[in-house]
Amino acid sequence: MLSADDDDGFSFDVDDILKNIFSGDGMHDFFSDAYDGMHDFFSDTFVGERYYYVGSSERLPNGDELVHGRRGRVIGLASDPLLWSVRFPGNEADADVHFGLLSSRPPRPLPDGFLVGDTVYYAGASGDGLEFGLRGTVVGPARAAEGLTVLFDGNKGNVQLFFNKHPFSREPPHLLYYTGFALDEELYYNGTGTKFDNGDRLVYGWRGRVAGQAAGDFARTAVAMRFAHNQLPRVCYLRNLTRDPPPPLPGGFAPDDLVYYNGSSSSFDNGDVLMFGERGTVVGPATLASHKGKGLAVLFDGNKGTVQVFLNQLSREPLPSPPSGEYTWPIPGFSKIEETKLSSPTFQAGAFNWTLDLYPKGDDQQGQLSLYLSAADSATLPEGWARHASFTLTVKNHLEVVTRSVTKRAQRNGANNQTRVGGY
Numbered sequence: 001m002l003s004a005d006d007d008d009g010f011s012f013d014v015d016d017i018l019k020n021i022f023s024g025d026g027m028h029d030f031f032s033d034a035y036d037g038m039h040d041f042f043s044d045t046f047v048g049e050r051y052y053y054v055g056s057s058e059r060l061p062n063g064d065e066l067v068h069g070r071r072g073r074v075i076g077l078a079s080d081p082l083l084w085s086v087r088f089p090g091n092e093a094d095a096d097v098h099f100g101l102l103s104s105r106p107p108r109p110l111p112d113g114f115l116v117g118d119t120v121y122y123a124g125a126s127g128d129g130l131e132f133g134l135r136g137t138v139v140g141p142a143r144a145a146e147g148l149t150v151l152f153d154g155n156k157g158n159v160q161l162f163f164n165k166h167p168f169s170r171e172p173p174h175l176l177y178y179t180g181f182a183l184d185e186e187l188y189y190n191g192t193g194t195k196f197d198n199g200d201r202l203v204y205g206w207r208g209r210v211a212g213q214a215a216g217d218f219a220r221t222a223v224a225m226r227f228a229h230n231q232l233p234r235v236c237y238l239r240n241l242t243r244d245p246p247p248p249l250p251g252g253f254a255p256d257d258l259v260y261y262n263g264s265s266s267s268f269d270n271g272d273v274l275m276f277g278e279r280g281t282v283v284g285p286a287t288l289a290s291h292k293g294k295g296l297a298v299l300f301d302g303n304k305g306t307v308q309v310f311l312n313q314l315s316r317e318p319l320p321s322p323p324s325g326e327y328t329w330p331i332p333g334f335s336k337i338e339e340t341k342l343s344s345p346t347f348q349a350g351a352f353n354w355t356l357d358l359y360p361k362g363d364d365q366q367g368q369l370s371l372y373l374s375a376a377d378s379a380t381l382p383e384g385w386a387r388h389a390s391f392t393l394t395v396k397n398h399l400e401v402v403t404r405s406v407t408k409r410a411q412r413n414g415a416n417n418q419t420r421v422g423g424y
Contacts, residue, residue: 046074051086055101056140056149056158057116064091068116068140069107111146112163114138120150123173124166125212125224125233129155132183132212133173167215179223179238185210187225191240192297192306193255193283200230204255204284205246249285250293251311257282259298263313265387272303275390277319280307325349329356346376352387353377371395 050073057068065088072088078096085094086102110116118138122130136152136159143149147162161168181187186209194202208227213219214235223241224233249255259280266274278300286295286308295310327347331337337360344356353376362368371393375381 046084047076049074049104051102051104052106053086053088053097053101054103054107055097058139060095062093064088064093064095066095066097107141110138110141110148114148116140118170120148120161120168120170121172122152122161122166123169123213123219124215125226130159135172165215167213167219173213179213179220181210181223181238181241183210183212185243187241187243188245189225189227189236189240190242190246191237191284192287193299196234198231200232200234202227202234202236204249207245249282249296251296251314253282253296255282255284257316259296259314259316260319261298261300261309261313262315262319263309268305268307270304272300272305272307274300274303274307276322279318323350327354327356331358334360350389352389356393369395
């Protein structure tokens with residue numbers, strides 16, 4: 001129990017006071033007194049003042065309306081202290097309005113010149129309770145980003161439409177006018193296959209139906225398509241849609257076929273690497289002029305982007321492993337070496353000639369050993385050559401029985417006439 005004394009020796013128990021306030025009649029009296037005090041303050045401060053309604057327009061059960069931007073006079077507190085009774089012109093009864101939806105200043109104009117009561121039409125893909133061409137009425141601004149709050153015909157609740165996300169127009173939309181295709185028309189996808197995070201896909205040759213106009217900058221170059229196997233409508237460029245089935249892929253291949261690469265190793269600016277024997281998935285026809293009719297678009301395992309590959313560079317069966325090799329370079333008296341760089345004898349591995357370059361104190365002379373794998377015959381190779389290899393470099397200290405290794409997969413900056421391959 002807590003107690004307190006004043007200077008005259010009068011004592012009181014804090015626990016008893018709290019129990020009295022928060023029990024039965026005490027609780028009621030406490031909040032009743034607080035409410036009476038709030039009511040007196042409210043009456044002296046707000047009653048009779050005029051405020052603007054800044055929420056979304058709505059029709060009340062008795063037929064009265066709350067209209068965005070309309071001004072009314074505060075009559076008093078409602079039963080809930082957060083609700084104010086407001087008398088708006090044209091209404092039969094006072095409306096209970098949350099005080100957060102009232103402002104002493106007129107609301108800002110709606111974006112893009114829209115007015116409350118304007119008619120708009122939904123021009124996006126059908127779904128989630130909205131159909132392409134559905135008509136609605138503007139009832140206020142969107143609550144977050146630039147947009148509008150709209151009550152669509154036949155709906156009970158309002159919908160937030162954002163200019164950068166949801167296509168809508170002042171006039172009934174005509175999909176055919178923009179794209180040449182009609183709503184619900186059946187079309188075939190003839191573009192490169194794509195996978196989405198939620199599992200949806202676009203597959204060469206799939207048939208779907210036009211679900212509506214694409215949003216924003218895509219409105220005149222794409223449409224939203226609904227495919228049977230997908231959860232959501234997907235935006236497809238007009239150039240990748242046809243009314244007739246697309247031609248079969250060259251070489252008798254089909255989408256999702258597994259293939260193996262049997263050409264020369266390559267690397268790409270995005271960091272992707274294509275190695276002999278790599279497995280990939282056919283995702284569509286080649287689109288490069290040099291490859292059309294003679295190649296495929298393939299997504300290889302571990303890569304980010306697709307690669308255009310000629311048919312004669314692909315196999316349906318796994319390929320034998322590329323040649324490999326192993327070389328050990330013993331270095332006697334290593335601790336007494338004074339040279340800044342040592343090069344091993346030339347050795348052959350994987351049908352190529354190599355050397356090892358060793359910097360006992362590091363190639364930057366910072367005291368850290370550096371070891372690199374280099375092409376031994378680089379001086380005789382043609383300009384622009386590249387050689388890709390997967391390798392392991394290991395340094396073993398026989399005195400301390402310590403081994404350190406580094407493993408490198410073929411990479412974009414592979415061995416060439418300007419760059420050594422990996423190391424440490």
